[in-house]
Amino acid sequence: MKRSLSAEWLKLRHSRIGLVLAALPAVSVLIGCANFALNRDVLTNGWYSLWTQVSLFYGEFFLPILIAIVCAYLCRLEHLNGNWNLVLSAPVPVAGIFLAKWITAALLILIAQALFMALYGAAGLLLGLPGPFPAETAGWALRGWCAGLTVGALQLGLSLRIRSFAVPVGFALAAVLAGLGLYVAKLGLFFPHSLLTIGMRVLSQEPPDPRQETLFWTMNAVYALLFAAWSVSGLKVRDAGTA
Amino acid sequence: MVVETRNLTKKNRVRELDLVVREGEIYGFLGPNGAGKTTTLKMLLGLVKPSAGTIRIFGESLGKRRSAILRQIGALIESPSYYGHLTGLENLRVVQRLRGVPDRNVEEALRIVRLEKHRDKKAEAYSLGMKQRLGIAMALVAFPRLLILDEPTNGLDPAGMEEIRELIRTLPGRYGMTVLLSSHLLGEIEQIATSVGIINEGRMVFQGSLDSLRARSRGEIRIATGDNDAAQSLLLEHGYRPVAAGGRLVFGPLADREVAAINRLLVSRDIPVIRIEERRRSLEDMFLDLTGRERSLQCGS
Numbered sequence: 215m216k217r218s219l220s221a222e223w224l225k226l227r228h229s230r231i232g233l234v235l236a237a238l239p240a241v242s243v244l245i246g247c248a249n250f251a252l253n254r255d256v257l258t259n260g261w262y263s264l265w266t267q268v269s270l271f272y273g274e275f276f277l278p279i280l281i282a283i284v285c286a287y288l289c290r291l292e293h294l295n296g297n298w299n300l301v302l303s304a305p306v307p308v309a310g311i312f313l314a315k316w317i318t319a320a321l322l323i324l325i326a327q328a329l330f331m332a333l334y335g336a337a338g339l340l341l342g343l344p345g346p347f348p349a350e351t352a353g354w355a356l357r358g359w360c361a362g363l364t365v366g367a368l369q370l371g372l373s374l375r376i377r378s379f380a381v382p383v384g385f386a387l388a389a390v391l392a393g394l395g396l397y398v399a400k401l402g403l404f405f406p407h408s409l410l411t412i413g414m415r416v417l418s419q420e421p422p423d424p425r426q427e428t429l430f431w432t433m434n435a436v437y438a439l440l441f442a443a444w445s446v447s448g449l450k451v452r453d454a455g456t457a
Numbered sequence: 458m459v460v461e462t463r464n465l466t467k468k469n470r471v472r473e474l475d476l477v478v479r480e481g482e483i484y485g486f487l488g489p490n491g492a493g494k495t496t497t498l499k500m501l502l503g504l505v506k507p508s509a510g511t512i513r514i515f516g517e518s519l520g521k522r523r524s525a526i527l528r529q530i531g532a533l534i535e536s537p538s539y540y541g542h543l544t545g546l547e548n549l550r551v552v553q554r555l556r557g558v559p560d561r562n563v564e565e566a567l568r569i570v571r572l573e574k575h576r577d578k579k580a581e582a583y584s585l586g587m588k589q590r591l592g593i594a595m596a597l598v599a600f601p602r603l604l605i606l607d608e609p610t611n612g613l614d615p616a617g618m619e620e621i622r623e624l625i626r627t628l629p630g631r632y633g634m635t636v637l638l639s640s641h642l643l644g645e646i647e648q649i650a651t652s653v654g655i656i657n658e659g660r661m662v663f664q665g666s667l668d669s670l671r672a673r674s675r676g677e678i679r680i681a682t683g684d685n686d687a688a689q690s691l692l693l694e695h696g697y698r699p700v701a702a703g704g705r706l707v708f709g710p711l712a713d714r715e716v717a718a719i720n721r722l723l724v725s726r727d728i729p730v731i732r733i734e735e736r737r738r739s740l741e742d743m744f745l746d747l748t749g750r751e752r753s754l755q756c757g758s
Contacts, residue, residue, distance in 0.1 A: 221554040228542045228579070291540060300538035300595065303502040304555040305528035451506075
């Protein structure tokens with residue numbers, strides 16, 4: 215497992231995935247800030263109002279796309295040049311190969327979350343928002359990261375089955391829209407992509423009741439386990455289409 | 458035994474294959490394109506699940522001891538695997554990390570395939586020959602007991618092919634490796650292998666040493682006479698089965714005493730015997746007979 219993880223990190227050298235990790239949070243914060251600046255007369259709750267704007271674009275749209283791109287990229291490395299042959303004939307358990315990719319994706323998403331928080335803080339200061347930086351937003355970003363792990367397991371399962379880079383990313387885009395609809399219909403806790411919205415408190419900053427909070431973590435854990443098992447099974451039956 | 462399969466089957470591709478590779482040999486796995494070579498090799502690596510049959514490698518069941526067995530195998534399957542955005546050295550380091558082998562193995566593998574000078578160049582900028590050598594280095598980096606190479610000279614020019622063959626020939630002696638090499642080129646297998654398995658339409662049609670294959674190339678006897686029609690009638694009456702072809706009477710393999718008897722019989726009936734010759738079938742003919750002449754087996758190198 216440690217060996218697979220170390221190999222995964224080495225594969226990221228010279229790659230341009232860092233650009234995506236930097237660009238998507240930056241674009242989200244820029245759009246959110248512009249929206250905030252243009253509507254300051256109605257957005258009067260300081261840091262929290264800014265959060266509603268930046269996290270709306272990021273948590274609702276750019277983060278799931280970023281997760282999809284990261285997962286598609288990690289699998290694309292293996293789809294090219296028959297590298298699955300190399301990876302799957304290595305003396306490491308198949309589950310370890312998936313876990314290494316999942317952990318790598320998790321760390322990359324965590325970097326994006328950290329950058330997003332740093333940009334949010336910097337934007338708040340630049341906009342001259344009153345009061346201290348709201349520490350609980352860091353917790354919201356972490357909750358969003360946890361929901362991101364669930365979405366990441368799903369996206370990895372798709373990306374390792376589908377050679378195309380664009381199809382899993384397109385799927386994420388469709389799932390984002392579906393997730394928004396289900397959130398509005400109060401069914402968000404049962405859809406993986408809506409868990410991102412709920413985790414990051416994008417549409418509601420009110421603290422959830424304990425029952426909802428329990429359900430949030432339970433659904434995350436259940437989906438994460440299901441998608442991880444589905445992904446591992448995808449690696450085990452890769453021979454279905456081989457020549 | 459290094460590799461032993463029993464009734465190894467993959468639906469529509471490989472049928473009841475009994476493959477036996479012994480320690481220290483270079484086993485040439487020969488067959489036309491699409492015969493089932495790559496599928497068989499992938500089954501040996503656990504990349505393809507067999508529909509039926511068993512695989513034992515180093516005396517152990519692949520299904521039960523996958524990781525322990527794979528630790529002792531290096532492989533290049535289909536085409537060389539590589540990460541184009543990484544340098545040659547980094548590609549080898551990926552394999553080194555995956556396999557948990559020492560740093561010095563990377564340097565040694567680079568040296569063996571003569572890529573030291575290009576170690577810091579990105580793999581996507583390598584020529585086809587260099588990619589092939591990198592693929593072999595990646596298979597070698599753990600210095601495995603069993604090296605599986607699937608068409609390792611594919612796409613190389615003659616000089617590149619000879620270089621790779623020379624390298625493969627030295628591996629059992631220098632590093633104690635057993636090599637299982639697939640190819641659709643008869644000439645290649647003839648030059649490198651000590652044992653050969655011929656697969657056609659998923660079935661093993663021959664397995665054994667190259668010498669035993671050559672021994673099977675029994676000759677045919679051709680006799681030219683002054684009156685082939687009369688000679689053929691006479692010989693048919695006496696229970697022989699000659700076929701007239703190209704101005705000769707052609708027989709299957711005959712013992713020396715039978716040839717002498719035919720000669721005596723013809724002379725006794727005043728049919729002049731002009732020439733008796735033995736024509737041995739070439740190895741190429743043997744392969745083509747075994748694999749079907751209409752298939753795409755190439756006998757050249």
